[in-house]
Amino acid sequence: MSKQFKVAVVGATGAVGEVMLSILAERKFPVGELVALASERSAGGKVKFGNREVVVQDLATFDPTGIDIALFSAGGSISKEYAPKFAAAGAVVIDNSSAFRYDDDIPLVVSEVNPEAARHRPRGIIANPNCSTMQLMVALAPIYRKAGIERINIATYQSVSGTGRKALEELGRQTAALLNFQAVEPAVYPVQIAFNVIPHGGDFTDNGYTTEEMKLVWETRKILGDEAIRVNATVVRVPVFYGHSEAVNIETRDKLSAVDARALLETAPGVEVVDDPVGGGYPTPVTHASGSDPVYVGRIRDDLSHPHGLNLWVVSDNIRKGAALNAVQIAELVAGED
Numbered sequence: 001m002s003k004q005f006k007v008a009v010v011g012a013t014g015a016v017g018e019v020m021l022s023i024l025a026e027r028k029f030p031v032g033e034l035v036a037l038a039s040e041r042s043a044g045g046k047v048k049f050g051n052r053e054v055v056v057q058d059l060a061t062f063d064p065t066g067i068d069i070a071l072f073s074a075g076g077s078i079s080k081e082y083a084p085k086f087a088a089a090g091a092v093v094i095d096n097s098s099a100f101r102y103d104d105d106i107p108l109v110v111s112e113v114n115p116e117a118a119r120h121r122p123r124g125i126i127a128n129p130n131c132s133t134m135q136l137m138v139a140l141a142p143i144y145r146k147a148g149i150e151r152i153n154i155a156t157y158q159s160v161s162g163t164g165r166k167a168l169e170e171l172g173r174q175t176a177a178l179l180n181f182q183a184v185e186p187a188v189y190p191v192q193i194a195f196n197v198i199p200h201g202g203d204f205t206d207n208g209y210t211t212e213e214m215k216l217v218w219e220t221r222k223i224l225g226d227e228a229i230r231v232n233a234t235v236v237r238v239p240v241f242y243g244h245s246e247a248v249n250i251e252t253r254d255k256l257s258a259v260d261a262r263a264l265l266e267t268a269p270g271v272e273v274v275d276d277p278v279g280g281g282y283p284t285p286v287t288h289a290s291g292s293d294p295v296y297v298g299r300i301r302d303d304l305s306h307p308h309g310l311n312l313w314v315v316s317d318n319i320r321k322g323a324a325l326n327a328v329q330i331a332e333l334v335a336g337e338d
């Protein structure tokens with residue numbers, strides 16, 4: 001019989017945790033036993049795993065002895081406190097928060113781009129990248145390998161599910177209230193998100209960029225192993241429930257035409273090209289990404305303003321490939337090790 005794993009999902013009641021559970025079941029991950037963990041608030045409740053229900057346990061009082069693989073998705077402070085305890089008890093931790101991503105001795109892995117990095121994990125922890133970096137890397141790594149990339153200029157159009165369950169509720173509530181001509185009070189975001197766009201994700205830093213923008217800089221360099229690559233990002237939150245979109249302009253080292261880039265991406269792992277110059281011949285969160293696994297790429301164009309420039313439109317489900325799916329793919333890499 002092939003090996004079965006005792007798997008813990010930490011943050012099992014959250015927007016990402018819930019999808020981790022469904023992807024583990026969908027992909028028939030060899031789960032011998034599934035442990036669902038959350039805070040004291042949700043302990044005793046139930047979550048769905050395949051066609052059965054699992055009782056949620058309180059992370060604070062749970063003993064991690066015997067856990068083989070732990071998928072953490074309960075926020076950075078929870079990961080900082082509990083992930084090392086799970087790793088010390090023998091689990092391989094796959095962490096979805098930003099707690100360890102920038103530590104030199106923690107691999108940061110996109111399963112299609114640098115799977116080999118997952119093997120070297122001296123602290124027993126592997127980090128899952130930020131959702132916007134994840135889809136960017138799946139689309140750009142094949143181009144980087146073929147032609148080199150010197151500079152990336154990106155503007156994101158990020159859905160509210162990237163901020164968690166409370167943000168999904170806020171967009172729904174505000175939309176309903178405004179359609180009934182009622183006033184809204186922003187709670188999750190600093191200003192109204194319904195029927196609006198907000199050029200702000202994370203916290204502002206001293207250089208004027210936000211933390212969500214700097215994640216694109218730091219994580220791109222770490223995943224591609226290239227400290228010289230220049231990244232300029234503007235992160236924008238939009239009133240979309242699921243699926244992040246990105247307008248990406250790159251400058252390659254060697255000339256790569258739009259025709260050649262399209263051909264390259266058509267065979268790239270994890271990528272689906274949707275690129276017809278007609279109405280609807282491009283990916284959007286609603287028509288393509290929401291609920292799907294691929295990273296969709298369209299609007300592939302030569303940059304009229306730069307001889308080595310290329311434009312792309314990259315769309316993916318931020319909860320699936322951007323978080324839960326990649327975490328499960330990393331777990332599959334770990335499970336497949338000799």
Ligand SMILES: NC(=O)c1ccc[n+]([C@@H]2O[C@H](COP(=O)([O-])OP(=O)(O)OC[C@H]3O[C@@H](n4cnc5c(N)ncnc54)[C@H](OP(=O)(O)O)[C@@H]3O)[C@@H](O)[C@H]2O)c1
Nearest residue numbers: 011013014015016038039042073074075097162164165323
């Ligand atoms: N959403 C995305 O696109 C995305 C992408 C990449 C990474 N991430 C990261 O993934 C993490 C979770 O995001 P999310 O969107 O799923 O958030 P969420 O919907 O707000 O869910 C948070 C989860 O964490 C649990 N939790 C909160 N406090 C806890 C505590 N003290 N002890 C144990 N569990 C606790 C919650 O359990 P209760 O039900 O008990 O409150 C819930 O299960 C964050 O670190 C986020 O940055 C999210």
